[in-house]
Amino acid sequence: MSMKILVPIKRVVDYNVKIRVKADNSAVELDNVKMSMNPFDEIAVEEAVRLKEAGVAVEVVVVTCGIAAAQDILRSALALGADRAILVEVDVAQSETLQPLAVAKLLKALVGQEQPGLVICGKQAIDDDANQTGQMLAALQGWPQATFASKVVIADGKATVTREVDGGLETLAVTLPAVISTDLRLNEPRYATLPNIMKAKKKPLNILTAASLGVDVAPRLITRSVNEPPKRTAGIRVGDVAQLVDKLKNEPKII
Amino acid sequence: MTVYVAPVKDLMFVLEEVAGLDEVAALPGCEEVGIELVSAVLEEASRLAEEVIAPLNKISDQQGATCANYEVKTSPGFKDAYKQFADGGWIGLTCDPEFGGQGLPHLLSIPVGEIWNSACTAFALCPMLTSGAIEALSHHASDDLKARYLPKMISGEWTGTMNLTEPNAGSDLAAVRTRAVPANDGSNAYLISGTKIFITYGEHDYTDNIIHLVLARLPDAPAGVKGISLFVVPKFLLNSDGSAGARNDAKCVSIEHKMGIHGSPTAVMAFGEETGAVGHLVGEANRGLEYMFTMMNNARLSVGLEGVGIAERAYQQTLSYAMERIQGRVAGREGTLPIAYHPDVRRMLMSMRSQTEAMRALVLVAAASLDKAARCADAGERKRHQARIDLLIPVAKGWCSEQANEIAYTAVQVHGGMGYIEETGVAQYQRDARITTIYEGTTGIQANDLMGRKVARDGGAAANALILEMVATAVQAQGVTELTSMGDGLAGGVADLKAATDWIVENYVSNTASTLLGSVHYLKLFGTVAGAWLLVRSSIAAQARLVAGNGDAAFCRQKIGTTRFYIDQVLPLTASLLLMLKRGTSSLDAADLALS
Numbered sequence: 001m002s003m004k005i006l007v008p009i010k011r012v013v014d015y016n017v018k019i020r021v022k023a024d025n026s027a028v029e030l031d032n033v034k035m036s037m038n039p040f041d042e043i044a045v046e047e048a049v050r051l052k053e054a055g056v057a058v059e060v061v062v063v064t065c066g067i068a069a070a071q072d073i074l075r076s077a078l079a080l081g082a083d084r085a086i087l088v089e090v091d092v093a094q095s096e097t098l099q100p101l102a103v104a105k106l107l108k109a110l111v112g113q114e115q116p117g118l119v120i121c122g123k124q125a126i127d128d129d130a131n132q133t134g135q136m137l138a139a140l141q142g143w144p145q146a147t148f149a150s151k152v153v154i155a156d157g158k159a160t161v162t163r164e165v166d167g168g169l170e171t172l173a174v175t176l177p178a179v180i181s182t183d184l185r186l187n188e189p190r191y192a193t194l195p196n197i198m199k200a201k202k203k204p205l206n207i208l209t210a211a212s213l214g215v216d217v218a219p220r221l222i223t224r225s226v227n228e229p230p231k232r233t234a235g236i237r238v239g240d241v242a243q244l245v246d247k248l249k250n251e252p253k254i255i
Numbered sequence: 256m257t258v259y260v261a262p263v264k265d266l267m268f269v270l271e272e273v274a275g276l277d278e279v280a281a282l283p284g285c286e287e288v289g290i291e292l293v294s295a296v297l298e299e300a301s302r303l304a305e306e307v308i309a310p311l312n313k314i315s316d317q318q319g320a321t322c323a324n325y326e327v328k329t330s331p332g333f334k335d336a337y338k339q340f341a342d343g344g345w346i347g348l349t350c351d352p353e354f355g356g357q358g359l360p361h362l363l364s365i366p367v368g369e370i371w372n373s374a375c376t377a378f379a380l381c382p383m384l385t386s387g388a389i390e391a392l393s394h395h396a397s398d399d400l401k402a403r404y405l406p407k408m409i410s411g412e413w414t415g416t417m418n419l420t421e422p423n424a425g426s427d428l429a430a431v432r433t434r435a436v437p438a439n440d441g442s443n444a445y446l447i448s449g450t451k452i453f454i455t456y457g458e459h460d461y462t463d464n465i466i467h468l469v470l471a472r473l474p475d476a477p478a479g480v481k482g483i484s485l486f487v488v489p490k491f492l493l494n495s496d497g498s499a500g501a502r503n504d505a506k507c508v509s510i511e512h513k514m515g516i517h518g519s520p521t522a523v524m525a526f527g528e529e530t531g532a533v534g535h536l537v538g539e540a541n542r543g544l545e546y547m548f549t550m551m552n553n554a555r556l557s558v559g560l561e562g563v564g565i566a567e568r569a570y571q572q573t574l575s576y577a578m579e580r581i582q583g584r585v586a587g588r589e590g591t592l593p594i595a596y597h598p599d600v601r602r603m604l605m606s607m608r609s610q611t612e613a614m615r616a617l618v619l620v621a622a623a624s625l626d627k628a629a630r631c632a633d634a635g636e637r638k639r640h641q642a643r644i645d646l647l648i649p650v651a652k653g654w655c656s657e658q659a660n661e662i663a664y665t666a667v668q669v670h671g672g673m674g675y676i677e678e679t680g681v682a683q684y685q686r687d688a689r690i691t692t693i694y695e696g697t698t699g700i701q702a703n704d705l706m707g708r709k710v711a712r713d714g715g716a717a718a719n720a721l722i723l724e725m726v727a728t729a730v731q732a733q734g735v736t737e738l739t740s741m742g743d744g745l746a747g748g749v750a751d752l753k754a755a756t757d758w759i760v761e762n763y764v765s766n767t768a769s770t771l772l773g774s775v776h777y778l779k780l781f782g783t784v785a786g787a788w789l790l791v792r793s794s795i796a797a798q799a800r801l802v803a804g805n806g807d808a809a810f811c812r813q814k815i816g817t818t819r820f821y822i823d824q825v826l827p828l829t830a831s832l833l834l835m836l837k838r839g840t841s842s843l844d845a846a847d848l849a850l851s
Contacts (some may be wrong), residue, residue: 016260032807036298075295191307192299194344198357201292 040122315518341411372564388415457522654782
């Protein structure tokens with residue numbers, strides 16, 4: 001099989017950073033904040049690289065849509081074992097309003113160019129937690145999708161995907177090409193080795209623009225205001241179990 | 256459980272603005288070393304250090320290495336972590352690409368080394384010693400020995416050790432008694448016999464083989480330092496295909512019970528108790544000590560770096576505690592507050608932080624000199640940088656290790672009673688830091704080296720060249736409105752350093768003993784001023800970034816604040832150090848009187 005895997009990744013505020021809202025409530029503060037690859041996307045890269053190492057795929061292509069600085073996460077993915085990278089570059093203003101539908105359209109255009117047999121993406125990005133891009137791409141492309149994967153087996157032109165759903169585990173078989181989105185327990189991403197970090201520098205990284213892909217990335221949704229979640233207020237101490245039960249039964253919105 | 260976060264932002268700032276990353280990247284063979292690569296390497300090293308190595312630090316203190324039946328069991332988790340470390344290719348960072356290394360400069364290995372040392376000094380020692388052994392073999396061994404040993408040491412499949420010290424040969428290696436005799440079996444092998452002590456990772460359970468480099472005397476060797484040869488003695492002899500074969504007669508008979516770095520097995524090695532340990536001569540006979548000294552600069556810089564690593568970790572844990580621990584009222588503020596708001600605690604925190612940042616800058620600047628001394632195309636430039644690195648090494652080793660002890664002491668002090676309780680985990684830093692002023696040459700040895708070989712011998716030429724650069728920095732700061740007073744402060748400190756240097760040049764030959772009485776004072780004076788110089792340079796760059804609106808404004812303001820604190824509260828020590836230095840003659844008399 002000579003399958004190519006496309007892995008879309010996103011540059012987000014590092015998971016260790018405490019999120020702050022900009023003073024004008026327009027967005028989350030990104031200036032001088034440590035940025036890294038979305039953790040779910042790292043799992044997607046790892047899965048694709050493992051499929052290549054297992055001989056299931058022959059090439060792993062990573063792509064991100066973002067500002068020029070997003071090349072750093074592409075290099076990280078190349079250091080983990082991806083073969084080449086594509087940056088669909090947008091300017092800072094566009095990147096602030098780049099929404100899942102626009103990204104899905106950009107990815108559809110890239111799927112047209114690259115003809116992958118499989119797209120593996122993170123189930124959601126930890127910045128806006130939209131959980132939409134993979135699903136939208138599958139719909140636009142008319143491909144089957146298997147989201148929240150905790151296990152992926154590729155055989156006979158099909159992906160057998162174990163999914164983590166509320167009630168437990170569900171197993172789906174989807175015909176390739178397809179879109180798979182990764183859940184947390186699919187794998188544990190490796191650490192990049194020093195030799196691979198060095199090699200990543202020399203791997204191809206192609207820069208495209210939204211216009212060259214014929215995609216309009218104008219936002220369809222408007223953000224009115226971004227605010228900190230309300231501070232937790234102090235609780236009250238109940239005298240006994242009866243009082244607790246009474247409050248649970250009768251006070252509005254307590255559960 | 257303490258969380259460690261590698262100070263990548265400060266490391267990158269110092270690399271770019273103070274240590275001259277761009278200059279090192281312009282050296283032959285360093286073309287790859289751009290900001291993106293350095294940042295990618297530091298980020299990945301941080302992940303491995305923070306997630307895999309740092310969590311082992313406290314466990315390794317509580318459950319150190321153990322030894323039984325000539326075998327050593329390392330602390331819980333160390334073996335797996337070592338495998339990840341070796342698989343990551345980190346041991347080969349600066350090594351020759353011909354043998355599987357990455358050929359990167361010290362300016363990259365030193366910041367990465369700080370991160371390993373902060374994560375767990377006891378763990379970082381094994382790769383540090385392996386690197387030293389690799390370097391010795393790379394520079395001096397025959398092509399055959401290199402081909403047999405280097406690839407597997409660089410990949411981390413085997414580790415390396417340095418066997419110098421003996422019970423009666425510590426700081427004075429001229430007293431080495433371990434013997435080497437030709438095996439006379441038709442091979443070019445030697446049989447080694449003798450006891451070596453303080454052998455870091457002399458035995459462990461990480462790898463299939465351990466490669467010992469051993470100093471020993473040949474039968475016809477001249478007495479003293481010119482009669483010592485260097486041998487490579489593997490734990491398992493090598494088969495003809497290069498794999499590990501029969502057990503060699505080189506055994507770890509016990510490991511030491513130490514004050515700190517419990518995770519690092521410190522072996523007593525018995526060579527040749529039965530048939531003689533088979534070894535091969537590295538380079539030429541009787542030049543072993545000279546070979547050791549070619550890598551002494553790196554080894555000593557690495558110990559200074561351990562000090563930086565421990566200091567950074569101690570500061571992080573202490574700051575976090577001081578921000579959480581609510582106790583007492585603070586003058587001029589309402590209610591109860593974390594102890595970090597008490598003025599005296601603020602002083603302690605800033606003393607830790609400002610000195611740690613100064614120490615970091617000093618070892619990074621020294622690392623850049625190491626690279627330039629080795630790689631500059633022009634021979635004159637190489638020589639100039641060699642003089643600089645020779646001057647800076649005893650300062651970086653001696654001052655950073657001494658200050659790390661002070662910082663670790665302060666870390667315990669900020670924690671109060673909890674600091675004295677082992678469970679808190681901060682006493683470990685004080686115990687771990689304690690060795691850094693002792694091994695690879697005590698502070699006294701560093702200070703004598705600085706005063707005698709590095710300053711007096713060339714009539715202060717290398718020191719004065721550096722002092723001129725310091726003066727230029729002070730003048731530059733005086734010309735920046737926001738930094739005038741820190742420029743004035745630096746100028747005062749540099750004047751003390753200049754006076755001390757002149758005094759040494761005048762008095763060393765005629766009055767060596769009384770000059771040497773103050774050698775540690777001079778070393779500390781030198782380090783304190785060098786730290787101020789590099790912090791002021793950092794602040795000049797930070798101020799320029801602020802004006803240009805370029806980069807992280809909060810970080811730049813913090814750097815300026817940290818420098819101001821250091822200039823106000825650390826640098827004034829130079830006046831008393833100078834005074835004490837100059838009283839050497841009278842103090843030596845006093846000591847002679849009292850100790851008679």
